Structures are given as C-alpha cells and as structure tokens.
Amino acid sequence: MLDLTQKQFVKHAVFHPFEGFEDLRWKKAGSLKYAFLIIVLLFFAQIAYNRLYGFQYYVSYDKMFNIIPYITQSFIIFGTWVIANWAVCTLLDGEGSLKNICVYSAYAMIPYIAQIYINTILSHVLVRDEYIFIQAVSIIGTGWTVILIFSAIKAVHQYSFMKTVFAIILTIAAMLIILFLLVLLLSLLQQVYVFGYSIYTEIAYRIKAVSYTHLTLPTNSRV
Numbered sequence: 001m002l003d004l005t006q007k008q009f010v011k012h013a014v015f016h017p018f019e020g021f022e023d024l025r026w027k028k029a030g031s032l033k034y035a036f037l038i039i040v041l042l043f044f045a046q047i048a049y050n051r052l053y054g055f056q057y058y059v060s061y062d063k064m065f066n067i068i069p070y071i072t073q074s075f076i077i078f079g080t081w082v083i084a085n086w087a088v089c090t091l092l093d094g095e096g097s098l099k100n101i102c103v104y105s106a107y108a109m110i111p112y113i114a115q116i117y118i119n120t121i122l123s124h125v126l127v128r129d130e131y132i133f134i135q136a137v138s139i140i141g142t143g144w145t146v147i148l149i150f151s152a153i154k155a156v157h158q159y160s161f162m163k164t165v166f167a168i169i170l171t172i173a174a175m176l177i178i179l180f181l182l183v184l185l186l187s188l189l190q191q192v193y194v195f196g197y198s199i200y201t202e203i204a205y206r207i208k209a210v211s212y213t214h215l216t217l218p219t220n221s222r223v
Contacts (some may be wrong), residue, residue, distance in 0.1 A: 006031040013107045017147050021104055032099060036104035042109060043074035044115040057131065062189030077175075080182075081105060082173035085153065085216035089167055094157030104156050108148035115141025 004012060009029045015021035024030050047070050049058075082102045089096060096104075118141075119134045126133060153171075154164040 004029070006034060010107055010110070013104075013152075014110050014148065017151045021107075021148075021152045022040065024104065024107075025100070025155050030103035032103060034101045038106040038109055039074055039078050042071055042078070042113050043178050045120075046073045047118045049116050053120055054177060056128055057123045057134070063148055075102075078105070078109070080175050080178050081171065084178055085167070085171040088170045089153075089157050092157075092159075092163070092167055092170075094159065094167070096153075096156035100156050103155075104152035105149065107144055108152045110150065111141045112209045113142035126142050148198070 004027075006029065009024060009027070013024055016023075050070070051065070082098065082105060085101050085105070086096070086098045088094075088099075115137050118137050122134050122137065150164060150168065152160070153168060154161070157164075157167065159167060
C-alpha cells in the first residue's frame, strides 16, 4: 500500500487516473487545504484567461474589472457541482462524503487549470498560424480532467461504469436546477431590496418634507 504525503497523493491522483483515486479512498487521504488552494488557482486562471490572454486570440471588451463573474465561474460552479453530486449520489446509495467529493473533484480539476495557464502564456508566444498548439493543449487538459472526474466519482462512491455515467448526468441536471433556483432567489432578493429601499426613500422624503414645512411656517400660523 502506498505511503505518500498529501502533496504526493495529489500528483499520484492526477497522473494515475484509474487507480489514483482508489488509493486515495483506501488510504483515507485527501486534504481540504489543497482542494481549496486548487479552486483558488482556478479563480485566478479564469481571471488570467479573460484579462491576460493574448490580444490576437482573445479581446476582452470589459471596460471595468468585475470580480463577480470570476467567483461564479470558479467557487460557485464548483460548490454547486459538489452539493449536486452529494445530493444525487445520496439517493443512489453512494458512499462518498461531502468532504471526499470536494477533495477528489478539486484534484481532478488540476489538468484543466494547468491548460488555462499554459495557453495564457502560449497566447503571448505563438502566432495565429500556430493556434493548433493552443487547441491541442486545451483538448488534452480538458479531456484529462473529464477522465479524472469520472474516475473520482467512480472511486468515491464505489459505482460501476454505467452507474457513474448516470450519476454524472443527474449531477449536471441537478446543477442546472440549483443554479436556476439561485438566480430566482437572487432576483427575488433584489426585488425585495428595491421595494424596501423605495419605501425607505419615500418615508424619509415625507419626514423631511413635513419637517421642512413645519420649520418654514410663520410663528402665528403655527399657533
């Protein structure tokens, strides 16, 4: 049985997709600290792709920097995946805990994150005729992550091949439902805020108007 450090287990899981996550499970390895660090790197990777990518391949039309989309593309999407997979696989008798799903899924994201950084650098080095190399890196990194995600879900829940496919499909569907409900909730909260603020503004205006009228009235009129 392997006797590796947490850092070595990350490398082992990434470069051994078919047995790496099984070893993680049996050794009860996996660190939330490393998982969080990986998602932070995903957050900065999204910023690098949208703000630092070579202008000959990608032009950002954003005039002002807004951090919200990058938080959504990293932390919120990943968190939704973890919660949706835990909810779905609980119904499908999955053995994975919320922590393990989070850790294993984060480890599986490493190739995808790496290809974003690599392509950001290549976009400043290669000319447009060499774009095929950027595409190759993107396909390899994304495909590798897909394989790792599949292996991670299969290992953490101890599913068969077909049940893993079914669980991933249901997880994606659950993610869409959760994100839709989040959008509705945010829209409702925004409307409540606008309604409450308009009431506050109206009341404040009325109080100010009454106070101003009271102060401007002549003394004999007030009597």
